[in-house]
Amino acid sequence: MLRENLMKVRENMEAACRRAGRDPGEVTLVAVSKIKPLSDIEELARAGQADFGENYVQELCDKDEKISVPVHWHMIGHLQRNKVKYIIDKVDLIHSVDSLSLARQIEKEAAKKGLTAQILIQVNVAGEETKFGLDREEVIGLIREISPLEHVKVRGLMTSAPYVEDPEENRACFRALHQLFVDIGRKNIDNISMDILSMGMTNDYEVAIEEGATMIRIGTAIFGERHYN
């Protein structure tokens, strides 16, 4: 099942790229494995899936310790400052940076390990009060403040659009984030590159790709429904 699901998502990604006149090689698929067993991740990794997203620090660390196949981890969930030290040398990309205090903590822990952390700025495009992420107007200010940090590299933007019945309802959100991504890229700020735009989940990834996503985060369509207990 897992492999078939993965292939189906890859086919849909390619079709969305073709519709938008984009090269499928421009879009990276992150398989979101939160609360799913390690054996599922290993099966997919053996099938060629390289990137996996996790939301919880403890779970990510446990899986990283036990996994028998090399993978690239993405931290996509809300990250508390006091937990940065546990994941800093385990993850390839942190998608969920939404404050200067968190960026400074990442700087501190990355410096200790002698590495440069790759991060995205999380934006709340829909303006929902309950979601994490910055308002659009706040993004450029935060990026300018992060720019001098030597061990932190901003690579782009991330958003989670709301769950909607019809994914078309999220098109305007994705378009707005893509526009912001292009605008910031044009400013040529020191130490900032806008090359990753992380948007699109199971329900809306095809629309997100049509609107310029370079990274999509897919859980349910690959692993099936999540059952929290």
Ligand SMILES: *Cc1c(COP(=O)(O)O)cnc(C)c1O
């Ligand atoms: C859980 C999660 C996803 C995956 O959601 P699906 O709808 O299952 O594809 C993507 N991004 C974030 C930030 C998540 O927390």
